[in-house]
Amino acid sequence: MEKSFSIPISRRAFMKLVGMGTVGMLAETAMPSGKAAAAPAGVNGEGLPTLLTADVCVVGGGAAGTAAAISAARAGVKVVLVERGISLGGLATQGCVFPCMPTYAFDSDTPYIKELNKRIEMKTGFSPVPNLPETDTHYGEGMGAYTPELLTEVYDEWCEKTGVTVLYDAALVGATVEDGTITACVVQTVEGLGKIQAKTFIDATGDALLSRFAGVPTEKGSETNGRNQPMSLRFEMGGIDVTKVYHFFHDKLKDTWLEENWSKKFKEDVKKGRDPFWEFAKWKKTESFFREGVKKGELTEDDVLYIQAFSVQGKPHTMSMNCPEMPPLMFSATDAVSRSKAVSFGRKMMRRLAVYFKGNIPGFEKAYISREASMVGVRESWRIRGKYYMEADDYLQARHFPDAVCRSAYPIDIHDVKLDLFEKLKKGQYYEIPYRALVTNELSNLLVSGRCASGSFAAQASFRIQPTCMSMGEAAGIAAAWGLSRNIPVNEVKWEDIPAEKRSYVSQ
Incomplete structure (x- = not known):
């Protein structure tokens, strides 16, 4: 499980000095002035050639955007999906984010997620959802272990089958707005600048870029200090004896967390002759092992703040590193130069960790870096101010x-502070995300889904996980098609008025 680990006293003390905040400061997550972040200067599209036209244009092919595009196309509208990379899936594929975090809420998997899991199981013969022990009932649904290359294949086939036109290698650089509607988005391609015209647009960029180009009010970072959540640069290592690594952590380092939570699944996998779905991390019992690397000068203090790795289903002898995490005091996800420097810094961290693992963890003797993320792991950057603004209290009060x-009980997971600043929901409780958090007052034909939906810094720290983003994207695609079929602007669509059988989620 992804966790935020305790940080050294010196850094914690410094964070307090710069206003990291207490429970009250963060839980309020208020910006009385409603001050919006400055909009970037974009290209307005005048005089540019039209590359494609569609009913719905989705910008961003990550967890939310792919779900939105497929869901809209299945509802019978013409869809163009714009992706700046050359694969769909976003952080799950380009960013080596493996696996998805769980929602901790039962019955949270919307139809899109269930079908995605079935499609993967049909290809591999095993479910991407971990077979947890029967006594382990606190994860809920939403947890999936998606092998990046397989996820890319499934997304390509799914888009082709539903008729989604994917425009790869296209970076959003502007938008044309007329009378409160977006008429086109402008992209940079190998041909140069061009525009895509559509009736409805879905911003799934993660950075709210289309929204900002179109003039929607946005916020960024913590309300208390302006800092974004830390970024990661993940990687994979091959040539690993995973079973040997497991026994080192379990038998020598006495990491009983693994035994309590995963041993049944581990034994089943080993019996079937496949690498177990398993993780190691810098828990309290193993922290001294990693800190020994700092004492020896092989690792830095920053390297050991966050260490975690997962074995990868379908990729024998491979582990996906959920690290390194670049220090938030040094880098910002919303500053272009800083974000770029973070990549270089993270790559150095990555290589130090790989060398340390290879030289100090039994089972890593023949290991090597087999893949580096082609996308920096941004947890939070810009968020829109929509018709409804999610607050920490929506989570804390389990509001419906x-x-x-969609629903979730995933905790307010701020990697810059200790997790216990916020009380977790009780077993069986969950909160919901309203459709109004996906639409704006300013633009009639814009939906926003994924981690840049409308909410405070603390609220976003809960709804940013992949399954929740998928469900938001699914709903956005359904609403976009419904609005077009009824000639209703999407920011006037009432989700609860859509027939229950056509909705992906019905509040209970």
Whole structure:
């Protein structure tokens, strides 16, 4: 499981000095002034050639965007999906994010997620959802272990089958807005600048870039200090004896967390002759092992703040590193130069960790870096101010909404502070995300899904996980098609008025 680990006293003390905040400061997550972040200067599209036209244009092919595009196309509308990379899946594929974090809420998997899991199981013969022990009931649904290359294949086939036109290698650089509607988005391609015209647009960029080009009010970073959540640069290592690594952590380092939570699944996998779905991390019992690397000068203090790795289903002798995590005091996800420097810094961290693992962890003797992320792991950057603004209290009070598009109980997971600043929901509790958090007052034909939906810094720290983003994207695609079929602007669509059988989620 992804966790935020305790940080050294010196850094914690410094964070307090710069206003990291207490429970009250963060839980309020208020910006009385409603001050919006400055919009970037973009290209307005005048005089540019039209590359494609569609009913719905989705910008961003990550967890939310792919779900939105497929869901809209299945509802019978013409869809163009714009992706700046050359594979769909976003952080799950380009960013080596493996696996998805769970929602901790039962019955949270919307139809899109269930079908995605079935499609992967049909290809591999095993479910991407870990077979947890029967006594392990606190994860809920939403947890999936998606092998990046396989996920890319499934997304390509799914888009082709539903008729989604994917425009790869196209970076969004602007938008044309007329009378409160977006008429086109402008992209940079190998041909140069061009525009895509559509009736409805879905911003799934993660950075709210289309929204900002179109003039939607946005926020970024923590309300208390302006800092974004830390970024990661993940990688994979091959040539690993995973079973040997397991026994080192379990038998020598006495990491009983693994035995309590995963041993049944581990034994089943070993019996079937495949690498177990398993993880090691810098827990309290193993922290001294990694800190020994700092004492020897092989690792830095920053390297050991966050260490975690997962074995990868379908990729024998491979582990996916959920690290390194670049220090948030040094780098910002919303500063272009800083974000670039973070990549270089993270790559140095990555190589130090790989060398340390290879030289100090039994089972890594023949290991090597087999893959580096081609996308920096941004947890939070810009967020829109939509018709409804999610607050920490929506989570803490487990609020439900008549226009809810999904549910979650994933904690307010701020990697810059200790997790115990916020009380976790009780077993069986969950909160919901309303459709109104996906639409704006300013633009009639824009939906926003994924981690840049409308909410505070603390609220976003809960709804940013992949399954929740998928469900938001699924709802956005359904609503976009519904609005077009009824000639209703998407920011006037009432999710609860869509027939229950056509909705991906119905609040209970």
